[in-house]
Amino acid sequence: MDIIRRLLPGTLLWFASHSAGWTAISPVPESEQAALALRIIAADHEPRPANPPKKLHVVYFTPADREPATNYEQRLAALLQDIRSFYADGMQRLGFGPKTFTLATNAQGKPLFHLVRGKKPESAFPSWEGRNGGNTGAPSGGDMVLDECRPALEAAGISLRHETVLIFCHLATYDEKAGTFRHHSPYFGSWTQQSGLCFAADWAAQDIQNLVRKEPMLNDGEYGDMSLGKHMTIFIGGVAHELGHAFALPHCGERWDEKTLGTSIMGAGNHTYREERRGEGKGSFLTMASAMRLATRPLFSGSDKDEAVPGRLEQCDLVLSTNLTRPELANRHAALRVEGTVTGSPSIYGVVAYFDSIHDGGYRAPTATSVPDSHGRFAIEVSDLAPCGDGNLRLEFCHANGAVSECRVSFAVTPNGSVDLSQWELRTALEPVAVSVAHDRINDAQRALRELENGNPPELAKVIARKLVQTLQHDVQCSPAAVSEQVTTLPLGDALSETAEVGWLKPASNRIPRNGEIESPLLDSGKIHATGLYAHAPSKYLFNLGGKWKSLRGEAGLHSRMQGKAFGVIFVIKADGKEVFRSAAIRDSANPKYDLDVAGVKRLELIVEKATDRNGGNWGLWLDPTLYR
Secondary structure (H helix, E strand, C coil), rough: CCCEEEECCCEEEEEEEEECCCCCCCCCCHHHHHHHHHHHHHHHHHHCCCCCCCEEEEEECCCHHHHHCCCCCHHHHHHHHHHHHHHHHHHHHHCCCCCCECCEECCCHHHEEEEEECCHHHHHCCCCCCCCCCCCCCCCCCCCCHHHHHHHHHHCCCCCCCCCEEEEEEEEECCCCEEEEEEECCCCCCCCCEEEEEEECCCCCCHHHHHCCCCCCCEEEECCEEEEHHHHHHHHHHHHHHHHHHHHCCCCCCCCHHHHHCEEEECCHHHCCHHHCEEECCCEEECHHHHHCCCCCCHHCCCCCCCCCEEEEEEEEEEEEECCHHHHHHHCCEEEEEEEEEEECCCEEEEEEEEECCCCHHHCEEEEEEEECCCCCEEECCCCCCCCCEEEEEEEECCCCCCCEEEEEEEECCCCCEEEEEHHHHHHHHHHHHHHHHHHHHHHHHHHHHHHCCCCCCCCHHHHHHHHHHHHHCCCCCHHHCCCCCCCEEEHHCCHHHHCEECCCEEEEECCCCCCCCCCCCCCCCCCCCEEECCCCCCCEEEEEECCEEEEEEEEEEEEHHHHCCCCCEEEEEEEEEEEEEEECCCCCCCCEEEEEEEEEEEEEEEEEECCCCCCCCCCEEEEEEEEC
């Protein structure tokens, strides 16, 4: 069955099964997409200013007790030129022309480096964990460096809110005699619609000319033993990768048909950058998904027209199916087709699809792209998707001013390579009820529930829909201790808690509370659950069991919209004050399960802690936590 998803202005996404009246369109070959996209972009941006309005600004930071690394300006100028060539070659190969990022230069036309001598010694800067973390914000080490650099940037008239900045940190040590390397530089990239920021390490031996050297060997404290050339691949490739994040590129991997090109620079390509120069591999490459987004980034496009205007979708109808039309994909396994109609403001020139994009941070997520026609119609087809039980398809709609609108859909791929759209069928059935519940329209919700129950949806859809409608009826709940002993199973989403506290919005059972960020009330952690508790960290729900229940079973997780974006949560369960369950730190799609003996327990606490000192995106969910006699 094909599934259609529609986005109407100011409403939720809704779904309906589709069997007729939809005219299939053919996917635009990737080789033709750039020309079509550039035509749409030009209509919004021509004529362009004579001088590029945005440039990459480079800062060199060294702590108070260290002089800048030897010859840093010449070395890093050559390094940046090589990375500029890498991006230009990729954009040229994909049909966009040799576009690359513009560097701020001095009066002699050479790259301009803003030297910052810090006030703190090297020892004051903490070790860095979680390198290459993508668009997750600055950890404490990055904050410390940024605090040291901010006055110099402000004095130079460089706004972190409106410009793109690369900071090289002289927080690395290479002992050539001992053959050891260690560093504790922040190493990540992040972006907003109008700005970008990334950090990288520097030391005297970081030189583009060393890329070809298979000797000497060295030991890196993180990556182990390798040649100097391989070490340059990782760290110069790391600069190229983190700059990609500063240019608003998310992680992405290679499709099966792209593997002959090497490794995506926004996947694991920071570990293969220019390795072909040593004859040790195919090297790294820029995917069309990345190039499509770079086409309107001011550092590449030379125009910042309407840069601050948020993108808005006016129409978005999507159909998912397994009915492929591309001859080269015939008889391939794990194939999926996405087609639809999309319009927006500013104009939409490209559609980028990331498949299974929440797992492992998206490093291996294959991508595919398309360009809408004059009616907004597009189609994308892909095959050889990896087996997954809770796959995630993220669609990004690229606006001509550089803004990006996004929606996510779920799919699964069985071990034998069949695409499973059952989660779509579930969402399709639930959407009319979910829309009404989200807007507190009880009469519409009850009407939608009756229509659903009179149809033939999955049984789970009926259960979830009933629970959603009940959240509008404000039925009196009962404490687990007071529930009749004839009741042998009790979801805690249906029970009265003694206390309930959450770190954002209001406590809610069996739904997401109404808010301006995630409109759907569904308890969605990659799969939809019927009962549960909204528990943005830090949170605590306390239940009185009265010593009358035997076991507690269920699972937990982050809301699907926050997976890969959250700073991390830890799920904790206490029985009469004693900790009986603690999860690992959850930042992505993991769903820790629990099966606990609560015989004789009177006080049950479900707690969600922050995994770090930051709390962004920590939308924790207790999923189907259920008591049993």
